[in-house]
Amino acid sequence: MKYRYIILLALVNFILSSTLFQLFRINGAMPNFTIVIAIILAALSTSQNAYIFAFISGAMQDIFLGRMLGVNFMIYGLIVYLVLYLVEVLFKGNFMTPLFLMAIGTIIYHFVFYLIMFFIQSTIPFSLMYLKIATEIAMNVLIGYFIYAWVFKRVHGYKLGDFNA
Amino acid sequence: MDNRLKKFALILIGSLLILMMILSFGGRDRITFIESKLGSLLMPVQRFFTSIGNFVDEKTEPIINVLNYKDLNENLALENEALKEQIVNLTMSQKELAELTELKRALKYVDSDAQIGYVSCNVISKDVGNWFNMFTIDAGVNQGINKNSTVINGNGLVGLVYEVGDNWSKVISIVDQKSSVGFEMLRVTDDYDGVLSGTTNYELIGELFDPKASVKVGDYIVTSGLGMYPKGILIGKIYEVVVDKDLILNKIKVTPVVDFRKIDKVMVIPYVEKEVDQEGGE
The missing domain is CATH 2.40.10.340 (Rod shape-determining protein MreC, domain 1)
Incomplete structure (x- = not known):
């Protein structure tokens, strides 16, 4: 995929997530499409594409809707870095792979975010956040699974989890 | 050597990001020219999509909340009663306030709470x-x-x-x-x-x-x-x-x-x- 399409994808994702997709909030939480797309790019496209998408999306969120610069930029970059390591040891064609990656990616995001907020003394008690985080993990896993399965079929030419292919 | 260079670059970028977070925490007094212009470029597109979202939300809300309307009506009726009582009290206060304002003007009192x-x-x-x-x-x-x-x-x-x-x-x-x-x-x-x-x-x-x-x-x-x-x-x-x-x-x-x-x-x-x-x- 050409870099300009990745940049366009990051822009479209940011615009839609900050506007139209706000309609899909459940329990005050909405799915994080940046995590979902960054993981899919890291697993099924190239590392460069995944990093470009993660850094542009992170920078946009930090500039327009963040409390400080660099937080999302760093966390999304870190998620891609870790997913690239994980996909080396995981079988990408197993239907459990996207479920695991989406869940672990979302957990890493919130864990690192919590740590950063803790160090700047701006953290929120976990008791107030667990329902939102749990809802986000569930939504990311569900949405991520379907998008991953669709992209996997387009890239590899057979269905995700089809071991007879 | 290549790996050591990569690690060094990672540590350097990480440190720079942490520095940037510290400097930008609490909101900056001035944002950069690029950020400002990028925001102005994205604004019409975001406004368009937000208006679509608001329209959809407005149209679907009555359907989603149809079961709550009975409770909502009862609460509004109670609030209405309380507000009627408040109107009577406030009208009395308003008369008093008008008299005091007149007095303030007569005494040429300096108004410190000018509305912005x-x-x-x-x-x-x-x-x-x-x-x-x-x-x-x-x-x-x-x-x-x-x-x-x-x-x-x-x-x-x-x-x-x-x-x-x-x-x-x-x-x-x-x-x-x-x-x-x-x-x-x-x-x-x-x-x-x-x-x-x-x-x-x-x-x-x-x-x-x-x-x-x-x-x-x-x-x-x-x-x-x-x-x-x-x-x-x-x-x-x-x-x-x-x-x-x-x-x-x-x-x-x-x-x-x-x-x-x-x-x-x-x-x-x-x-x-x-x-x-x-x-x-x-």
């Missing part, structure tokens, strides 16, 4: 993450908005301008944690003061400065004028008073009058630094 102009604008995008409740509006420096300007809507206090671009601004809402608001009771007598902070779950928790303050559920609170916010803006209604003997100060839990899930239009009162007048008016 509003800037009306639209909410164009909302926070993508789930930790904070920040959003952007389609007005900035060019429309007269500056950092720490107060953001309100038709119902009451919404938040504070965090960073400002040429034609857009970033707003932090009062329901965000660490967003402190000085408040007082909306009462004629027993004017208790305190400080409120957000909880991210669309509610506010406050502490009253007076340990012997007597407040009750259902009382309304307004901004006290201490801190960034101007005096007298409605914040919310007390729904729980926490009386704990171990705590020195009494705590209150407040439901904001503003529905933060559905803010689409807001008004901004530009921030004016208060000058301490030692002499006072005579």
Whole structure:
């Protein structure tokens, strides 16, 4: 995929997530499409594409809707870095792979975010956040699974989890 | 060597990012030219999609809430009765106020609470993450908005301008944690003061400065004028008073009058630094 399409994808994702997709909030939480797309790019496209998408999306969120610069930029970059390591040891064609990656990616995001907020003394008690985080993990896993399965079929030419292919 | 260089680059980038986070925390007084222009470029597209979202939300809300209408009607009828009583009391107060204003004019008293102009604008995008409740509006420096300007809507206090671009601004809402608001009771007598902070779950928790303050559920609170916010803006209604003997100060839990899930239009009162007048008016 050409870099300009990745940049366009990051822009479209940011615009839609900050506007139209706000309609899909459940329990005050909405799915994080940046995590979902960054993981899919890291697993099924190239590392460069995944990093470009993660850094542009992170920078946009930090500039327009963040409390400080660099937080999302760093966390999304870190998620891609870790997913690239994980996909080396995981079988990408197993239907459990996207479920695991989406869940672990979302957990890493919130864990690192919590740590950063803790160090700047701006953290929120976990008791107030667990329902939102749990809802986000569930939504990311569900949405991520379907998008991953669709992209996997387009890239590899057979269905995700089809071991007879 | 290649690996060592990679590790060094990673550590360097990480350190730079941490430095950037520290420097930008609390909101910058001025954002860069590129950020400002990029925001102005994205603004029309975001405004378009937000208006579609608001339209869909408006049309689907009656269908989603159809089962709650009976309760809503009963509550509104009760509120209506209470408001009628309030109108009678307020009309009496209004007459008194008119007389006092006339007296003030006759004595040439200096008015210190001159009302400042509003800037009306639209909410164009909302926070993508789930930790904070920040959003952007389609007005900035060019429309007269500056950092720490107060953001309100038709119902009451919404938040504070965090960073400002040429034609857009970033707003932090009062329901965000660490967003402190000085408040007082909306009462004629027993004017208790305190400080409120957000909880991210669309509610506010406050502490009253007076340990012997007597407040009750259902009382309304307004901004006290201490801190960034101007005096007298409605914040919310007390729904729980926490009386704990171990705590020195009494705590209150407040439901904001503003529905933060559905803010689409807001008004901004530009921030004016208060000058301490030692002499006072005579």
